[in-house]
């Protein structure tokens with residue numbers, strides 16, 4: 001039998017965003033060092049779940065290159081952590097069919113998790 005396992009790769013990017021007036025101070029343009037953890041799920045075949053370099057290539061191309069050192073408002077409407085995580089999922093699921101979870105830290109204390117539901 002084959003064993004299933006989760007595998008996570010961590011990324012960081014620096015971006016600016018601003019939210020609507022109802023978000024108080026966050027209405028002003030400000031920056032975060034976002035931490036993104038991308039988890040895939042799959043059977044272990046030849047000792048691995050997935051080639052890590054494949055995750056790195058896909059996430060860099062579809063997410064990091066578009067958001068890092070950018071104003072996220074130029075890419076995503078109302079870029080709350082929730083909406084950014086949804087957008088990241090929609091980008092990655094196109095090329096990463098083993099995608100299991102997107103975890104996005106907006107600060108070390110606040111994060112959201114999306115599993116495609």
Ligand SMILES: [Zn+2]
Nearest residue numbers: 017026030032
């Ligand atoms: Zn913010």
